[in-house]
Amino acid sequence: xxxxxxxxxxxxxxxxxxxxxxxxYILNHSQAVVSMxxxxxxKESETSTATISRFCxxxxxxxxxxxxxxxxADLAQTPLPNLYQDIVAGNSFESIVTAIESNHLRxxxxxxxxxxxxxxxxxxxxxxxxxxxxxxxxxxxxxVAQDFYQKLLRVGKRxxxxxxxxxxxxxxxxxxxxxxxxxxxxxxxTEETITALTCxxxxxxTTISLTKYGAxxxxxxxxxxxxxxxLEEGMRRGDMASRIAQLHxxxxxxxxxxxxxxxxxxxxxxQSYLMVKKYRS
Numbered sequence: 001x002x003x004x005x006x007x008x009x010x011x012x013x014x015x016x017x018x019x020x021x022x023x024x025y026i027l028n029h030s031q032a033v034v035s036m037x038x039x040x041x042x043k044e045s046e047t048s049t050a051t052i053s054r055f056c057x058x059x060x061x062x063x064x065x066x067x068x069x070x071x072x073a074d075l076a077q078t079p080l081p082n083l084y085q086d087i088v089a090g091n092s093f094e095s096i097v098t099a100i101e102s103n104h105l106r107x108x109x110x111x112x113x114x115x116x117x118x119x120x121x122x123x124x125x126x127x128x129x130x131x132x133x134x135x136x137x138x139x140x141x142x143x144v145a146q147d148f149y150q151k152l153l154r155v156g157k158r159x160x161x162x163x164x165x166x167x168x169x170x171x172x173x174x175x176x177x178x179x180x181x182x183x184x185x186x187x188x189x190t191e192e193t194i195t196a197l198t199c200x201x202x203x204x205x206t207t208i209s210l211t212k213y214g215a216x217x218x219x220x221x222x223x224x225x226x227x228x229x230x231l232e233e234g235m236r237r238g239d240m241a242s243r244i245a246q247l248h249x250x251x252x253x254x255x256x257x258x259x260x261x262x263x264x265x266x267x268x269x270x271q272s273y274l275m276v277k278k279y280r281s
Contacts, residue, residue: 134160156265181201186242
């Protein structure tokens, strides 16, 4: 099943009655929906065009046309014979290696299809112009935040990434308009990350979220919303594919940032490399 359809499934208990009717129709007739107009879908699902528009925007699409195009692209991807594979007792090392490779490749592929180019550009522009950048994340998402911290530091950005939630709020309280705060949480419901990003928003900073696809608290309070694949569930996977998906988005953002400001940032990258080589050789 596609990432978009899974996001719809996950939100079913939060839809209003008419939206739920529409969701169920889309889940059961996804291939047909991509060739329908909004009026035809409203008639077939026994809802209204207003319900469809509201439904699409609640899932972070610009409208029905945007939803239909991305659903079509999602469905066009041939499903892999084995989707995300969980940890199973007694598997051979060979099968484990193959399974992890499959999980990571699928995660990157699914996440790539979810990247909104407009939101990506907004994020890159905000980071390029930021006076100060704060990165918030705990546990696995904290590791992703640290990776982004090292990248931004190498191109001369003023950036902080504290693992301590108290320090996250402390640094968020010093932000001001023109600064940027990035909240990273796969679920989008990590309390510490939500609190820090809320504080940053109150201070007037531009807020960016990176979460799994679909409606969640962190993305709802963010100015700029970025998403990764929703297809990894279950405790035994140890957040493997979701971490890879988050790192993939971070790599995309950083590469776009450097590419857009090549003459300014590449010399800084080279300088940091040479200085580390000089003093650590």
